[in-house]
Amino acid sequence: MWNVPTTNSGWTMSSQSSTADFSTELDRFEAKYIIPRRLVEPIKGFIQPYCTMDKHCAAAGGTYFINTLQLDTPSLSLHYAKEREAAHRFKLRVRTYGKPPGQAPVFLEIKRKYFERVIKSRACIAFDQWKPGILEKHRDELNLKSVTEREAFREFVRLNHEINAKPLVYIRYCREAFTSIFDHYARITFDSQLSYQPVSDMYNWGGNGRFISMDSGLVRNRRESSLVLEVKCTEQVPTWMVELVQEFDLVRCGNCKYSTAIWMENCLTGNGEAPFADEFMYD
Structure with a gap:
Protein backbone atom coordinates (compact mmCIF):
# COMPACT_ATOMS: atom_id res chain seq x y z
CA MET A 1 0.00 0.00 0.00
CA TRP A 2 1.58 3.26 -1.12
CA ASN A 3 1.41 6.24 1.18
CA VAL A 4 2.15 9.28 -0.98
CA PRO A 5 2.43 12.63 0.79
CA THR A 6 2.97 15.48 -1.65
CA THR A 7 4.40 18.98 -1.25
CA ASN A 8 4.79 21.77 -3.78
CA SER A 9 8.21 20.28 -4.47
CA GLY A 10 6.69 17.27 -6.20
CA TRP A 11 8.06 14.99 -3.48
CA THR A 12 6.53 11.50 -3.25
CA MET A 13 7.59 8.78 -0.85
CA SER A 14 6.58 5.33 0.41
CA SER A 15 5.79 4.06 3.87
CA GLN A 16 7.21 0.61 3.11
CA SER A 17 10.03 -0.33 5.49
CA SER A 18 13.21 -2.05 4.33
CA THR A 19 15.56 -4.52 5.93
CA ALA A 20 18.13 -4.45 3.12
CA ASP A 21 21.84 -4.71 3.76
CA PHE A 22 22.72 -1.12 2.85
CA SER A 23 26.33 -2.00 1.97
CA THR A 24 25.27 -4.26 -0.93
CA GLU A 25 21.54 -3.73 -1.54
CA LEU A 26 19.37 -0.68 -1.06
CA ASP A 27 15.67 -0.09 -1.69
CA ARG A 28 15.01 3.64 -1.42
CA PHE A 29 13.31 6.77 -2.65
CA GLU A 30 15.18 9.89 -3.63
CA ALA A 31 14.62 13.44 -4.83
CA LYS A 32 17.13 15.80 -6.46
CA TYR A 33 17.29 19.59 -6.40
CA PRO A 49 19.61 18.94 14.78
CA TYR A 50 18.68 15.86 12.75
CA CYS A 51 21.87 14.74 10.99
CA THR A 52 25.53 14.05 11.49
CA MET A 53 28.27 13.93 8.88
CA ASP A 54 28.54 10.59 7.10
CA LYS A 55 31.35 8.51 8.63
CA HIS A 56 33.15 8.07 5.31
CA CYS A 57 32.90 11.79 4.63
CA ALA A 58 34.27 12.60 8.09
CA ALA A 59 37.15 10.15 7.66
CA ALA A 60 38.06 11.81 4.35
CA GLY A 61 38.21 15.28 5.91
CA GLY A 62 34.72 16.54 5.12
CA THR A 63 34.24 15.56 1.47
CA TYR A 64 35.17 12.69 -0.79
CA PHE A 65 35.32 12.06 -4.52
CA ILE A 66 33.06 9.57 -6.30
CA ASN A 67 34.30 8.04 -9.55
CA THR A 68 31.80 6.21 -11.74
CA LEU A 69 32.28 4.34 -14.99
CA GLN A 70 28.98 4.33 -16.90
CA LEU A 71 28.27 1.40 -19.21
CA ASP A 72 25.67 1.43 -21.97
CA THR A 73 24.74 -0.22 -25.23
CA PRO A 74 26.30 1.05 -28.48
CA SER A 75 22.93 2.75 -29.22
CA LEU A 76 22.78 4.35 -25.73
CA SER A 77 19.59 2.51 -24.79
CA LEU A 78 20.07 3.07 -21.05
CA HIS A 79 20.50 6.80 -21.60
CA TYR A 80 17.40 6.98 -23.80
CA ALA A 81 15.38 4.98 -21.28
CA LYS A 82 16.03 7.85 -18.88
CA GLU A 83 15.31 10.46 -21.57
CA ARG A 84 11.96 8.87 -22.31
CA GLU A 85 11.20 8.40 -18.61
CA ALA A 86 10.66 4.65 -18.93
CA ALA A 87 8.79 3.52 -15.82
CA HIS A 88 11.13 0.54 -15.40
CA ARG A 89 14.77 1.22 -16.25
CA PHE A 90 18.28 0.61 -14.95
CA LYS A 91 21.86 1.84 -15.02
CA LEU A 92 24.95 -0.32 -15.18
CA ARG A 93 28.00 1.24 -13.56
CA VAL A 94 31.30 0.64 -11.77
CA ARG A 95 32.21 2.92 -8.88
CA THR A 96 35.09 3.67 -6.55
CA TYR A 97 35.85 6.43 -4.07
CA GLY A 98 38.69 8.88 -3.52
CA LYS A 99 41.18 9.72 -6.26
CA PRO A 100 42.19 6.49 -8.02
CA PRO A 101 44.33 4.57 -8.08
CA GLY A 102 43.71 4.05 -4.39
CA GLN A 103 42.79 1.65 -1.64
CA ALA A 104 39.02 2.07 -1.83
CA PRO A 105 37.18 -1.01 -3.16
CA VAL A 106 35.39 -1.11 -6.48
CA PHE A 107 31.61 -1.61 -6.62
CA LEU A 108 29.85 -3.22 -9.57
CA GLU A 109 26.39 -1.69 -9.40
CA ILE A 110 22.96 -2.08 -10.94
CA LYS A 111 20.67 0.84 -10.15
CA ARG A 112 17.07 0.12 -11.09
CA LYS A 113 14.16 2.54 -11.03
CA TYR A 114 10.54 1.46 -10.78
CA PHE A 115 8.42 4.59 -10.98
CA GLU A 116 9.54 6.53 -7.84
CA ARG A 117 11.31 3.60 -6.26
CA VAL A 118 15.08 3.10 -6.59
CA ILE A 119 16.66 -0.32 -5.99
CA LYS A 120 20.44 -0.58 -6.00
CA SER A 121 22.42 -3.81 -5.77
CA ARG A 122 26.17 -4.10 -5.89
CA ALA A 123 29.14 -6.41 -5.48
CA CYS A 124 32.32 -5.19 -3.80
CA ILE A 125 35.78 -6.23 -4.97
CA ALA A 126 39.32 -5.10 -4.12
CA PHE A 127 40.63 -2.21 -6.23
CA ASP A 128 43.40 -4.31 -7.79
CA GLN A 129 40.86 -6.94 -8.92
CA TRP A 130 39.24 -4.49 -11.35
CA LYS A 131 41.24 -5.43 -14.44
CA PRO A 132 40.70 -7.19 -17.77
CA GLY A 133 39.06 -10.60 -17.37
CA ILE A 134 37.22 -9.75 -14.16
CA GLU A 151 23.90 -12.67 -6.84
CA ALA A 152 24.60 -8.99 -7.58
CA PHE A 153 27.83 -9.94 -9.38
CA ARG A 154 26.06 -12.66 -11.37
CA GLU A 155 23.31 -10.25 -12.41
CA PHE A 156 25.81 -7.52 -13.34
CA VAL A 157 27.69 -9.94 -15.60
CA ARG A 158 24.43 -11.22 -17.12
CA LEU A 159 23.16 -7.74 -17.96
CA ASN A 160 26.58 -6.66 -19.24
CA HIS A 161 26.65 -9.53 -21.74
CA GLU A 162 22.94 -9.39 -22.57
CA ALA A 177 27.14 13.71 2.91
CA PHE A 178 25.03 13.69 6.08
CA THR A 179 23.01 10.88 7.67
CA SER A 180 20.03 11.07 10.01
CA ILE A 181 20.63 10.36 13.70
CA PHE A 182 16.97 9.40 14.22
CA ASP A 183 15.67 7.61 11.13
CA HIS A 184 16.26 4.07 9.90
CA VAL A 199 36.31 6.68 -22.43
CA SER A 200 36.70 3.36 -24.17
CA ASP A 201 39.02 1.78 -21.56
CA MET A 202 37.18 0.34 -18.55
CA TYR A 203 40.18 0.08 -16.27
CA ASN A 204 42.25 3.29 -16.09
CA TRP A 205 39.71 5.52 -14.29
CA GLY A 206 40.23 8.38 -16.71
CA GLY A 207 43.89 8.74 -15.86
CA ASN A 208 44.96 9.40 -19.44
CA GLY A 209 42.44 12.04 -20.39
CA ARG A 210 40.97 15.43 -19.55
CA PHE A 211 37.80 15.80 -17.50
CA ILE A 212 35.16 18.29 -18.69
CA SER A 213 33.20 20.33 -16.15
CA MET A 214 29.44 19.75 -15.89
CA ASP A 215 28.46 22.09 -13.04
CA SER A 216 29.03 25.52 -14.52
CA GLY A 217 26.20 28.04 -14.72
CA LEU A 218 26.37 27.86 -18.51
CA VAL A 219 25.62 24.14 -18.51
CA ARG A 220 22.56 24.56 -16.29
CA ASN A 221 21.30 27.72 -18.00
CA ARG A 222 21.87 29.68 -14.78
CA ARG A 223 23.88 32.76 -13.85
CA GLU A 224 26.03 30.90 -11.32
CA SER A 225 27.57 27.51 -10.71
CA SER A 226 25.18 25.40 -8.65
CA LEU A 227 25.17 22.15 -6.68
CA VAL A 228 23.08 19.01 -6.73
CA LEU A 229 21.23 18.38 -3.47
CA GLU A 230 19.94 14.83 -3.03
CA VAL A 231 17.49 13.75 -0.35
CA LYS A 232 17.15 9.99 0.19
CA CYS A 233 15.32 7.63 2.54
CA THR A 234 13.79 4.16 2.56
CA GLU A 235 10.68 4.70 4.66
CA GLN A 236 7.99 7.32 5.14
CA VAL A 237 9.67 10.65 4.45
CA PRO A 238 10.73 12.20 7.78
CA THR A 239 8.87 15.35 8.79
CA TRP A 240 12.11 17.32 8.94
CA MET A 241 12.83 16.48 5.28
CA VAL A 242 9.43 17.81 4.22
CA GLU A 243 10.05 20.94 6.28
CA LEU A 244 13.48 21.35 4.67
CA VAL A 245 11.95 21.34 1.18
CA GLN A 246 9.26 23.80 2.24
CA GLU A 247 11.59 26.11 4.20
CA PHE A 248 13.90 26.66 1.22
CA ASP A 249 11.18 26.45 -1.44
CA LEU A 250 13.08 23.69 -3.24
CA VAL A 251 11.79 22.52 -6.61
CA ARG A 252 12.46 18.93 -7.53
CA CYS A 253 14.10 18.34 -10.90
CA GLY A 254 15.64 15.56 -12.90
CA ASN A 255 19.42 15.41 -12.77
CA CYS A 256 20.97 12.25 -14.16
CA LYS A 257 24.73 12.81 -14.17
CA TYR A 258 25.25 10.21 -16.89
CA SER A 259 22.65 11.73 -19.23
CA THR A 260 24.04 15.20 -18.57
CA ALA A 261 27.45 13.95 -19.71
CA ILE A 262 25.91 12.49 -22.87
CA TRP A 263 24.09 15.78 -23.57
CA MET A 264 27.28 17.78 -23.11
CA GLU A 265 29.31 15.50 -25.32
CA ASN A 266 26.62 15.76 -28.01
CA CYS A 267 26.76 19.56 -27.77
CA LEU A 268 30.56 19.58 -28.03
CA THR A 269 30.80 17.09 -30.89
CA GLY A 270 27.61 17.97 -32.77
CA ASN A 271 26.38 14.38 -32.59
CA GLY A 272 23.02 13.15 -31.35
CA GLU A 273 20.53 15.39 -29.58
CA ALA A 274 20.61 17.60 -26.51
CA PRO A 275 17.51 18.72 -24.57
CA PHE A 276 16.00 22.18 -24.55
CA ALA A 277 16.59 24.19 -21.39
CA ASP A 278 13.22 23.34 -19.82
CA GLU A 279 13.72 19.64 -20.54
CA PHE A 280 17.17 19.78 -18.98
CA MET A 281 15.98 21.33 -15.75
CA TYR A 282 12.78 19.48 -15.00
CA ASP A 283 11.25 16.01 -15.25
Whole structure:
Protein backbone atom coordinates (compact mmCIF):
# COMPACT_ATOMS: atom_id res chain seq x y z
CA MET A 1 0.00 0.00 0.00
CA TRP A 2 1.58 3.26 -1.12
CA ASN A 3 1.41 6.24 1.18
CA VAL A 4 2.15 9.28 -0.98
CA PRO A 5 2.43 12.63 0.79
CA THR A 6 2.97 15.48 -1.65
CA THR A 7 4.40 18.98 -1.25
CA ASN A 8 4.79 21.77 -3.78
CA SER A 9 8.21 20.28 -4.47
CA GLY A 10 6.69 17.27 -6.20
CA TRP A 11 8.06 14.99 -3.48
CA THR A 12 6.53 11.50 -3.25
CA MET A 13 7.59 8.78 -0.85
CA SER A 14 6.58 5.33 0.41
CA SER A 15 5.79 4.06 3.87
CA GLN A 16 7.21 0.61 3.11
CA SER A 17 10.03 -0.33 5.49
CA SER A 18 13.21 -2.05 4.33
CA THR A 19 15.56 -4.52 5.93
CA ALA A 20 18.13 -4.45 3.12
CA ASP A 21 21.84 -4.71 3.76
CA PHE A 22 22.72 -1.12 2.85
CA SER A 23 26.33 -2.00 1.97
CA THR A 24 25.27 -4.26 -0.93
CA GLU A 25 21.54 -3.73 -1.54
CA LEU A 26 19.37 -0.68 -1.06
CA ASP A 27 15.67 -0.09 -1.69
CA ARG A 28 15.01 3.64 -1.42
CA PHE A 29 13.31 6.77 -2.65
CA GLU A 30 15.18 9.89 -3.63
CA ALA A 31 14.62 13.44 -4.83
CA LYS A 32 17.13 15.80 -6.46
CA TYR A 33 17.29 19.59 -6.40
CA ILE A 34 19.62 22.06 -8.14
CA ILE A 35 20.50 24.72 -5.56
CA PRO A 36 22.62 27.89 -5.57
CA ARG A 37 25.78 27.69 -3.50
CA ARG A 38 24.53 30.38 -1.13
CA LEU A 39 21.96 27.88 0.22
CA VAL A 40 24.47 25.22 1.24
CA GLU A 41 25.37 26.63 4.66
CA PRO A 42 21.75 27.57 5.59
CA ILE A 43 20.62 24.05 4.65
CA LYS A 44 23.41 22.48 6.69
CA GLY A 45 22.33 24.66 9.60
CA PHE A 46 18.73 23.52 9.18
CA ILE A 47 19.59 19.79 9.21
CA GLN A 48 22.11 20.02 12.07
CA PRO A 49 19.61 18.94 14.78
CA TYR A 50 18.68 15.86 12.75
CA CYS A 51 21.87 14.74 10.99
CA THR A 52 25.53 14.05 11.49
CA MET A 53 28.27 13.93 8.88
CA ASP A 54 28.54 10.59 7.10
CA LYS A 55 31.35 8.51 8.63
CA HIS A 56 33.15 8.07 5.31
CA CYS A 57 32.90 11.79 4.63
CA ALA A 58 34.27 12.60 8.09
CA ALA A 59 37.15 10.15 7.66
CA ALA A 60 38.06 11.81 4.35
CA GLY A 61 38.21 15.28 5.91
CA GLY A 62 34.72 16.54 5.12
CA THR A 63 34.24 15.56 1.47
CA TYR A 64 35.17 12.69 -0.79
CA PHE A 65 35.32 12.06 -4.52
CA ILE A 66 33.06 9.57 -6.30
CA ASN A 67 34.30 8.04 -9.55
CA THR A 68 31.80 6.21 -11.74
CA LEU A 69 32.28 4.34 -14.99
CA GLN A 70 28.98 4.33 -16.90
CA LEU A 71 28.27 1.40 -19.21
CA ASP A 72 25.67 1.43 -21.97
CA THR A 73 24.74 -0.22 -25.23
CA PRO A 74 26.30 1.05 -28.48
CA SER A 75 22.93 2.75 -29.22
CA LEU A 76 22.78 4.35 -25.73
CA SER A 77 19.59 2.51 -24.79
CA LEU A 78 20.07 3.07 -21.05
CA HIS A 79 20.50 6.80 -21.60
CA TYR A 80 17.40 6.98 -23.80
CA ALA A 81 15.38 4.98 -21.28
CA LYS A 82 16.03 7.85 -18.88
CA GLU A 83 15.31 10.46 -21.57
CA ARG A 84 11.96 8.87 -22.31
CA GLU A 85 11.20 8.40 -18.61
CA ALA A 86 10.66 4.65 -18.93
CA ALA A 87 8.79 3.52 -15.82
CA HIS A 88 11.13 0.54 -15.40
CA ARG A 89 14.77 1.22 -16.25
CA PHE A 90 18.28 0.61 -14.95
CA LYS A 91 21.86 1.84 -15.02
CA LEU A 92 24.95 -0.32 -15.18
CA ARG A 93 28.00 1.24 -13.56
CA VAL A 94 31.30 0.64 -11.77
CA ARG A 95 32.21 2.92 -8.88
CA THR A 96 35.09 3.67 -6.55
CA TYR A 97 35.85 6.43 -4.07
CA GLY A 98 38.69 8.88 -3.52
CA LYS A 99 41.18 9.72 -6.26
CA PRO A 100 42.19 6.49 -8.02
CA PRO A 101 44.33 4.57 -8.08
CA GLY A 102 43.71 4.05 -4.39
CA GLN A 103 42.79 1.65 -1.64
CA ALA A 104 39.02 2.07 -1.83
CA PRO A 105 37.18 -1.01 -3.16
CA VAL A 106 35.39 -1.11 -6.48
CA PHE A 107 31.61 -1.61 -6.62
CA LEU A 108 29.85 -3.22 -9.57
CA GLU A 109 26.39 -1.69 -9.40
CA ILE A 110 22.96 -2.08 -10.94
CA LYS A 111 20.67 0.84 -10.15
CA ARG A 112 17.07 0.12 -11.09
CA LYS A 113 14.16 2.54 -11.03
CA TYR A 114 10.54 1.46 -10.78
CA PHE A 115 8.42 4.59 -10.98
CA GLU A 116 9.54 6.53 -7.84
CA ARG A 117 11.31 3.60 -6.26
CA VAL A 118 15.08 3.10 -6.59
CA ILE A 119 16.66 -0.32 -5.99
CA LYS A 120 20.44 -0.58 -6.00
CA SER A 121 22.42 -3.81 -5.77
CA ARG A 122 26.17 -4.10 -5.89
CA ALA A 123 29.14 -6.41 -5.48
CA CYS A 124 32.32 -5.19 -3.80
CA ILE A 125 35.78 -6.23 -4.97
CA ALA A 126 39.32 -5.10 -4.12
CA PHE A 127 40.63 -2.21 -6.23
CA ASP A 128 43.40 -4.31 -7.79
CA GLN A 129 40.86 -6.94 -8.92
CA TRP A 130 39.24 -4.49 -11.35
CA LYS A 131 41.24 -5.43 -14.44
CA PRO A 132 40.70 -7.19 -17.77
CA GLY A 133 39.06 -10.60 -17.37
CA ILE A 134 37.22 -9.75 -14.16
CA LEU A 135 33.77 -10.28 -15.71
CA GLU A 136 34.77 -13.73 -16.95
CA LYS A 137 35.66 -14.93 -13.47
CA HIS A 138 33.33 -17.16 -11.52
CA ARG A 139 31.78 -15.35 -8.60
CA ASP A 140 33.32 -17.85 -6.16
CA GLU A 141 36.80 -16.69 -7.25
CA LEU A 142 36.23 -13.13 -5.99
CA ASN A 143 35.81 -13.72 -2.25
CA LEU A 144 32.44 -11.98 -2.22
CA LYS A 145 31.14 -11.71 1.32
CA SER A 146 27.51 -12.74 1.04
CA VAL A 147 24.89 -14.46 -1.08
CA THR A 148 23.51 -11.01 -1.90
CA GLU A 149 26.85 -9.87 -3.33
CA ARG A 150 27.34 -13.08 -5.29
CA GLU A 151 23.90 -12.67 -6.84
CA ALA A 152 24.60 -8.99 -7.58
CA PHE A 153 27.83 -9.94 -9.38
CA ARG A 154 26.06 -12.66 -11.37
CA GLU A 155 23.31 -10.25 -12.41
CA PHE A 156 25.81 -7.52 -13.34
CA VAL A 157 27.69 -9.94 -15.60
CA ARG A 158 24.43 -11.22 -17.12
CA LEU A 159 23.16 -7.74 -17.96
CA ASN A 160 26.58 -6.66 -19.24
CA HIS A 161 26.65 -9.53 -21.74
CA GLU A 162 22.94 -9.39 -22.57
CA ILE A 163 22.98 -5.75 -23.70
CA ASN A 164 26.55 -5.85 -25.05
CA ALA A 165 27.49 -3.02 -22.67
CA LYS A 166 30.46 -0.81 -23.46
CA PRO A 167 32.26 1.85 -21.36
CA LEU A 168 31.00 5.30 -22.36
CA VAL A 169 32.05 7.93 -19.81
CA TYR A 170 33.68 8.37 -16.45
CA ILE A 171 31.80 10.67 -14.08
CA ARG A 172 33.68 12.30 -11.20
CA TYR A 173 32.34 14.62 -8.51
CA CYS A 174 32.87 15.73 -4.93
CA ARG A 175 30.31 14.77 -2.27
CA GLU A 176 29.53 16.11 1.19
CA ALA A 177 27.14 13.71 2.91
CA PHE A 178 25.03 13.69 6.08
CA THR A 179 23.01 10.88 7.67
CA SER A 180 20.03 11.07 10.01
CA ILE A 181 20.63 10.36 13.70
CA PHE A 182 16.97 9.40 14.22
CA ASP A 183 15.67 7.61 11.13
CA HIS A 184 16.26 4.07 9.90
CA TYR A 185 17.88 5.42 6.74
CA ALA A 186 17.85 9.05 5.62
CA ARG A 187 20.61 10.96 3.84
CA ILE A 188 21.33 14.45 2.58
CA THR A 189 24.14 14.90 0.05
CA PHE A 190 25.68 17.89 -1.72
CA ASP A 191 27.44 17.09 -5.02
CA SER A 192 29.78 19.59 -6.68
CA GLN A 193 32.75 19.69 -9.09
CA LEU A 194 30.83 17.45 -11.50
CA SER A 195 32.90 16.43 -14.50
CA TYR A 196 33.05 13.69 -17.12
CA GLN A 197 35.45 12.12 -19.59
CA PRO A 198 34.53 10.03 -22.66
CA VAL A 199 36.31 6.68 -22.43
CA SER A 200 36.70 3.36 -24.17
CA ASP A 201 39.02 1.78 -21.56
CA MET A 202 37.18 0.34 -18.55
CA TYR A 203 40.18 0.08 -16.27
CA ASN A 204 42.25 3.29 -16.09
CA TRP A 205 39.71 5.52 -14.29
CA GLY A 206 40.23 8.38 -16.71
CA GLY A 207 43.89 8.74 -15.86
CA ASN A 208 44.96 9.40 -19.44
CA GLY A 209 42.44 12.04 -20.39
CA ARG A 210 40.97 15.43 -19.55
CA PHE A 211 37.80 15.80 -17.50
CA ILE A 212 35.16 18.29 -18.69
CA SER A 213 33.20 20.33 -16.15
CA MET A 214 29.44 19.75 -15.89
CA ASP A 215 28.46 22.09 -13.04
CA SER A 216 29.03 25.52 -14.52
CA GLY A 217 26.20 28.04 -14.72
CA LEU A 218 26.37 27.86 -18.51
CA VAL A 219 25.62 24.14 -18.51
CA ARG A 220 22.56 24.56 -16.29
CA ASN A 221 21.30 27.72 -18.00
CA ARG A 222 21.87 29.68 -14.78
CA ARG A 223 23.88 32.76 -13.85
CA GLU A 224 26.03 30.90 -11.32
CA SER A 225 27.57 27.51 -10.71
CA SER A 226 25.18 25.40 -8.65
CA LEU A 227 25.17 22.15 -6.68
CA VAL A 228 23.08 19.01 -6.73
CA LEU A 229 21.23 18.38 -3.47
CA GLU A 230 19.94 14.83 -3.03
CA VAL A 231 17.49 13.75 -0.35
CA LYS A 232 17.15 9.99 0.19
CA CYS A 233 15.32 7.63 2.54
CA THR A 234 13.79 4.16 2.56
CA GLU A 235 10.68 4.70 4.66
CA GLN A 236 7.99 7.32 5.14
CA VAL A 237 9.67 10.65 4.45
CA PRO A 238 10.73 12.20 7.78
CA THR A 239 8.87 15.35 8.79
CA TRP A 240 12.11 17.32 8.94
CA MET A 241 12.83 16.48 5.28
CA VAL A 242 9.43 17.81 4.22
CA GLU A 243 10.05 20.94 6.28
CA LEU A 244 13.48 21.35 4.67
CA VAL A 245 11.95 21.34 1.18
CA GLN A 246 9.26 23.80 2.24
CA GLU A 247 11.59 26.11 4.20
CA PHE A 248 13.90 26.66 1.22
CA ASP A 249 11.18 26.45 -1.44
CA LEU A 250 13.08 23.69 -3.24
CA VAL A 251 11.79 22.52 -6.61
CA ARG A 252 12.46 18.93 -7.53
CA CYS A 253 14.10 18.34 -10.90
CA GLY A 254 15.64 15.56 -12.90
CA ASN A 255 19.42 15.41 -12.77
CA CYS A 256 20.97 12.25 -14.16
CA LYS A 257 24.73 12.81 -14.17
CA TYR A 258 25.25 10.21 -16.89
CA SER A 259 22.65 11.73 -19.23
CA THR A 260 24.04 15.20 -18.57
CA ALA A 261 27.45 13.95 -19.71
CA ILE A 262 25.91 12.49 -22.87
CA TRP A 263 24.09 15.78 -23.57
CA MET A 264 27.28 17.78 -23.11
CA GLU A 265 29.31 15.50 -25.32
CA ASN A 266 26.62 15.76 -28.01
CA CYS A 267 26.76 19.56 -27.77
CA LEU A 268 30.56 19.58 -28.03
CA THR A 269 30.80 17.09 -30.89
CA GLY A 270 27.61 17.97 -32.77
CA ASN A 271 26.38 14.38 -32.59
CA GLY A 272 23.02 13.15 -31.35
CA GLU A 273 20.53 15.39 -29.58
CA ALA A 274 20.61 17.60 -26.51
CA PRO A 275 17.51 18.72 -24.57
CA PHE A 276 16.00 22.18 -24.55
CA ALA A 277 16.59 24.19 -21.39
CA ASP A 278 13.22 23.34 -19.82
CA GLU A 279 13.72 19.64 -20.54
CA PHE A 280 17.17 19.78 -18.98
CA MET A 281 15.98 21.33 -15.75
CA TYR A 282 12.78 19.48 -15.00
CA ASP A 283 11.25 16.01 -15.25
